[in-house]
Amino acid sequence: MTPEEFRQHGRAVVDWVADYLERVEQFPVQSRVAPGELLALLPEAAPEQGEPFANLLADLDTLILPGITHWQSPNFFGYFPANASGPSILGELVSAGLGVQGMLWSTSPAATELEMRLMDWLVELLALPDAFRSDGPGGGVIQDSASSATLCALLAARERAVRQGARMENLRLYASTQAHSSLEKAVRIAGLPAQSLRQVDVDPDTFAARPEMLLAMVHEDRDAGLVPFFVQANIGTTSSMAIDPVREMGEMARAEGLWLHVDAAMSGSAAICPELRWTHDGVELADSYCFNPHKHLLVNFDCDAFWVRDRSALIQALSVLPEYLRNAASESGAVLDYRDWQIPLGRRFRALKLWFTLRWYGAEGLRDFVRGHVALAQEFAGWVRGEPRLELAAPAPLNLVCVRHVDGDGATQRILDEVNAGGRAFLTHTRLDGKLAVRVSIGQAHTERRHVEALWQAIRQAA
């Protein structure tokens, strides 16, 4: 495709995306196709000859859109917000157009240095510890997801423990029963035995980790000759947005020599608002921390922001240097090579979409955005409290509200099914304390009061 053809077709695609965003509210939020429906419509083989670009655009409408669950709909209240704001999408487009590899500083210095600076910007915006800044021994890096960030944190901690003489099979780590499943997956990937992950009980009302249980487990394990090495605290669990007592867990981690990883994937964005920073109390004790600008900070997936207090621990765990990657800049020690901060070698220039988003909205715009959704969720929680057939299944500290019917799981399931079948909104579920709950996640870029009100009417009606 020549640059001139790209110019022409690119405009058509921009228009298609703009049209899509304009009409996204018209579609049923959840796709209604059955398994195999798209497969049956797609040709069995690739075309021999190239096709006109117009065919591709037409097929987006006829083949693809029916199979889309519309995460960009303002009526999407499922899972978590996965926002794709305009500036972010356009940053992604520039990244794809430049098509550079950011694996080494030298393979495109701008990719590394813009990312370093933006990660420092975020440290300030979220009031994270100065120790995370890249002008000291720490630093931040963009990962594809919090799953990968958690895995990297675990590997760095595992490496440190093994270098200190621990045997892999004796290692023990801790997180609440509500921690994200990515931690269990990371444990498995890292080759640690399943029993190495110990689940800390949570408070039955708040679903936050009980630090005294953590301490008891650490002591029990140490007494048994095992090696506690890692603890994860959650700021915003996936199920109910529970906030662990990071300070108490961090103080225990320090006293016991454990690596403290803070998983704030869901709720790190809240820290951009000073009045919501109570969620981050104690975060200065963290050895590593991650949150997802691709959830509630208007950057399109993938963009997880991950920091470490001591980057050398991470690099020692992940650096392998073959001859064909050697270069003068790396050997000078004057640069960071982000390939050593992540699982894969190659990396896209993801900093561009974060840069475009932070600059287009500005810190004030982002604070207003987060605040607006938290306020809507708080209002929604108030409505639930006033409705005798419904109850809150967990505290709703920020922008997630977990709701259940007082008549039990069957009635709660009917709410979920009825709202989703209507197609005007989309909800997902969880289990809290063994009981089904509907999760109302308020955070899609274009969700306004009217969308939340309509959802509330639909829920009340179903209840």
Place this chain on the structure above:
Amino acid sequence: MTPEEFRQHGRAVVDWVADYLERVEQFPVQSRVAPGELLALLPEAAPEQGEPFANLLADLDTLILPGITHWQSPNFFGYFPANASGPSILGELVSAGLGVQGMLWSTSPAATELEMRLMDWLVELLALPDAFRSDGPGGGVIQDSASSATLCALLAARERAVRQGARMENLRLYASTQAHSSLEKAVRIAGLPAQSLRQVDVDPDTFAARPEMLLAMVHEDRDAGLVPFFVQANIGTTSSMAIDPVREMGEMARAEGLWLHVDAAMSGSAAICPELRWTHDGVELADSYCFNPHKHLLVNFDCDAFWVRDRSALIQALSVLPEYLRNAASESGAVLDYRDWQIPLGRRFRALKLWFTLRWYGAEGLRDFVRGHVALAQEFAGWVRGEPRLELAAPAPLNLVCVRHVDGDGATQRILDEVNAGGRAFLTHTRLDGKLAVRVSIGQAHTERRHVEALWQAIRQAA
């Protein structure tokens, strides 16, 4: 940003990218900035107020472009081709615009089913084993990189071996001394001891693994009570594009009960041309296979294509199912959930860019593209053979030519330095048999005969 603003700014970005692609040849290929140069120009903090979009575009020119090493220049002959063709870039744009999560079938059925079908298309296009097709027990999936694919293959094989009773510390795996560094990294991530990776000697002329050495090592290890479980064969090593004897290694793997992973990241694209399929002889013996459409098949990074013969092995290794991801479609068993085929949980709709690329160029267009570069590289290798001051450092079976000066490393280094300093082309290096070699990788989307001729003049002059 409203859809209407997106339309307006999106057109400006499309024009910016088109302009960039038009003028990319004018820039020095390798960035000339010094460490810290961009950092010094970037503000210390994010802006408080949002900025006009025009500021962002202006800064791309003034701040970012000087720090770019131009992987999209037709004079980029370094590392490997990382092509960003027009249709692929626009597929990426649609993916960012739709902003869906493809982690589960149910979170956007089209994302999963399009990917399944495209991976089947590629099986046919490359004449890969039918066992890789998703309508049987195997299947394919898009990974971010071959590093991640290799890690997934290793984890699936490790899981199988451990379920069969092997102890982690006794596991042994095999690959040639020329295998990509991602394998060593995967071993470390997977928690296998460093000594578990055994390096198989290569033929001193071809740099291909010596299968008799592999067999000897496997027997030696078994005799020592260890558990051989995995072998990797390379189709196109990074250093010199060496092609291992996949058939012989595969037969040994079958006989010995080892998982055969084929890493064709560099040269899998060659198999799209029937006359180059000799490189893939024996690939039907593979348990897993990966290649990178984001290298030499015009799809922009990230797009690694990864297949397994038995998807249950992969899923057993990587599936963790929390309540909040449960859904009726997954439990019906009628769908694939790609989250269980990869390290992270979240995933972009990467199939779109592959789809756009395959349809825009068609199979014929892609074959012509690959053929053209292989022919240019063969011609280049002929020129080297005819130049007494230079010699081939390795066979040049496809589109990579490794060259050294007959006077030794000092003279070879001077060629590299002089060509790169000139800015008209960019080359990287490797070491083969202990000696420095310049790698000439011919595969950038817009590289034509005139670019290769100009490079040859520059090399001859430097020599």
